[in-house]
Amino acid sequence: MIPFRKMHGLGNDFVVVDDRQKTLGVTPARAAAAADRHRGIGCDQFIVLEQPGGEGADVFMRIYNPDGSEAEACGNATRCIAHLMMEEAGRESVVVRTVRGDLPCQRLPDGTVSADMGPPSLEWQDVPLASAMDTTHLPMTVGAVADPAACSMGNPHVTFFVGDLDRLDWQALGPEAEHHPLLPARANIGFAQVIDTDHIRLAIWERGAGPTLACGSGACATLVNAHRRGLTGRRARIDLPGGTLTLEWRLDGHVLMAGPVATAFTGEFDWDALAA
Numbered sequence: 001m002i003p004f005r006k007m008h009g010l011g012n013d014f015v016v017v018d019d020r021q022k023t024l025g026v027t028p029a030r031a032a033a034a035a036d037r038h039r040g041i042g043c044d045q046f047i048v049l050e051q052p053g054g055e056g057a058d059v060f061m062r063i064y065n066p067d068g069s070e071a072e073a074c075g076n077a078t079r080c081i082a083h084l085m086m087e088e089a090g091r092e093s094v095v096v097r098t099v100r101g102d103l104p105c106q107r108l109p110d111g112t113v114s115a116d117m118g119p120p121s122l123e124w125q126d127v128p129l130a131s132a133m134d135t136t137h138l139p140m141t142v143g144a145v146a147d148p149a150a151c152s153m154g155n156p157h158v159t160f161f162v163g164d165l166d167r168l169d170w171q172a173l174g175p176e177a178e179h180h181p182l183l184p185a186r187a188n189i190g191f192a193q194v195i196d197t198d199h200i201r202l203a204i205w206e207r208g209a210g211p212t213l214a215c216g217s218g219a220c221a222t223l224v225n226a227h228r229r230g231l232t233g234r235r236a237r238i239d240l241p242g243g244t245l246t247l248e249w250r251l252d253g254h255v256l257m258a259g260p261v262a263t264a265f266t267g268e269f270d271w272d273a274l275a276a
């Protein structure tokens with residue numbers, strides 16, 4: 001049997017397994033089976049802890065979407081895994097390694113966990129987009145929304161700025177936007193309503209996962225894109241369906257994100273039962 005921990009950040013939920021001993025036999029298909037909300041345990045991302053493979057980090061975090069694709073970044077899982085590692089090490093700060101790089105994290109005095117998600121990539125090749133263009137204004141229309149901005153937080157993000165989120169059926173627009181021909185690696189799609197220069201409401205359609213209650217890297221990308229469009233300053237509170245994240249795009253280029261993390265329950269499963 002494989003022990004797991006069900007964690008979440010603002011309801012963006014994860015099944016976390018510890019494969020630091022390399023015994024679990026994780027494959028993309030098995031990760032997808034475990035993430036399935038009907039036949040598996042159910043989660044937005046299946047997270048695998050591995051040995052960091054070198055100095056400078058406490059753990060390596062591998063991220064699978066429910067469709068079996070591997071993601072380069074996951075902000076909320078970074079904060080959850082940082083919490084786990086801080087408990088394990090008895091420290092108040094750790095470094096989580098991902099395919100994107102090393103992400104320093106710390107526990108804040110109010111008990112929330114912050115992650116330094118590194119600098120965004122702003123060039124069209126790095127998002128990636130299908131051809132050369134200004135990443136602050138993409139020639140992209142999906143239903144009633146148009147003219148989004150894009151950037152990468154290691155994973156690709158597109159942000160549509162909308163007038164009233166409550167009057168937009170954004171879940172109906174997500175699939176077409178995620179698979180738009182301008183997006184060769186697909187993308188996470190944000191629908192953002194700027195309330196004030198330091199306050200954004202955000203809903204996210206996640207690549208490989210669909211609508212989620214929150215997306216940490218999506219919140220980072222939204223602040224970056226909103227600031228580049230002149231809509232906000234470099235700090236904002238971002239309200240998502242599952243709760244609030246605090247964001248700062250520092251002058252050194254790094255994006256800092258803070259918010260709550262929680263463990264919902266723990267349990268055990270085996271791959272054969274999931275596949276049945």
Ligand SMILES: N[C@@H](CCC[C@H](N)C(=O)O)C(=O)O
Pocket residue numbers: 012044045063065070071072073074075076077155156188206207208209212214215216217218
């Ligand atoms: N929930 C995440 C993002 C997870 C990965 C994403 N679906 C992708 O494919 O890039 C977050 O909190 O950032």
